[in-house]
Amino acid sequence: MPSLLTPIPVGFDLARWLDALGTRFAAFAQQGSGCVSYGVATPAGRRFVKTFRRESEGLLRRALTVHAAVAHEAIAAPLAVYHLRSGEHALVYPWLDGGVLYPADPRGAAVRTDPDGAMARFRALPTARVEAALDAVLDAHVAVAAAGFVAVDFYDGCLLYDFAASRMHVVDVDEYRPGPFTLDADRLPGSTRFMAPEEFRRGAVIDERTTVFNLGRMLRLLLDGGDVEAAWRGTERQLAVITRGTDPHPGHRHATVGELATAWRAATTPR
Numbered sequence: 001m002p003s004l005l006t007p008i009p010v011g012f013d014l015a016r017w018l019d020a021l022g023t024r025f026a027a028f029a030q031q032g033s034g035c036v037s038y039g040v041a042t043p044a045g046r047r048f049v050k051t052f053r054r055e056s057e058g059l060l061r062r063a064l065t066v067h068a069a070v071a072h073e074a075i076a077a078p079l080a081v082y083h084l085r086s087g088e089h090a091l092v093y094p095w096l097d098g099g100v101l102y103p104a105d106p107r108g109a110a111v112r113t114d115p116d117g118a119m120a121r122f123r124a125l126p127t128a129r130v131e132a133a134l135d136a137v138l139d140a141h142v143a144v145a146a147a148g149f150v151a152v153d154f155y156d157g158c159l160l161y162d163f164a165a166s167r168m169h170v171v172d173v174d175e176y177r178p179g180p181f182t183l184d185a186d187r188l189p190g191s192t193r194f195m196a197p198e199e200f201r202r203g204a205v206i207d208e209r210t211t212v213f214n215l216g217r218m219l220r221l222l223l224d225g226g227d228v229e230a231a232w233r234g235t236e237r238q239l240a241v242i243t244r245g246t247d248p249h250p251g252h253r254h255a256t257v258g259e260l261a262t263a264w265r266a267a268t269t270p271r
Helices: 014-021 054-069 108-113 118-123 127-146 208-222 236-245 257-267
Strands: 008-010 023-028 036-042 045-052 080-084 089-094 159-162 167-170
Touching: 014 036, 014 045, 014 080, 014 089, 045 054, 054 089, 108 118, 118 127, 118 159, 127 167, 127 208, 127 257, 208 236, 208 257, 236 257
Parallel strands: 008 080
Antiparallel strands: 023 036, 036 045, 045 089, 080 089, 159 167
């Protein structure tokens, strides 16, 4: 099978290729990246197809570089990449059941408090199930860091929870980059609820401690019973780990993702 870094050429435009692939049963067009994705039922099973326009090729290259270097059961990995005659590229993934915790939705932040939505349902799970899901995300990012990458644009929209299987997936690592690096823009892409202070400062060093901050914010926001950080479900020991991990000064945080994960697990004991 060709390497993921070697796109498979297709002599069709996007619409014809999708029709040849199978039957479209879903479309996701309201993505901040500008990429349009589809759910497609194929003879081999259901697939998630993410398309990249010519101007998004940099994003595609980053995604392929990360997937070529990082393999973890919690990180959704593509099966193949295709180069279409119309100039677009497409990544084909297995379809994952469940719900994205913060999906693109015209309601914006209100979707997180919809009682029938994935986020509200996730926050209503028993604490132990939530903690297990968060631990899977931490473990995936230990692998990301070990491969020399830092998380960029990591937030709750990158997380899909399979309620039937009690399993969390990281579904979007397209912006992750080799690190450390120096920020050459006014800010990085991402959700301000998850981003570290240095991600807003041109010339700042973005490194593993930045990922620690992002993950610390995930722990704080997802182990809360509500959406305004006023219904903490964890313990004081866990909160102390988060407080250190999200210190505004990078040097005061856990130095590595592995260190954060170890501290979190030590604080997350059976109750």
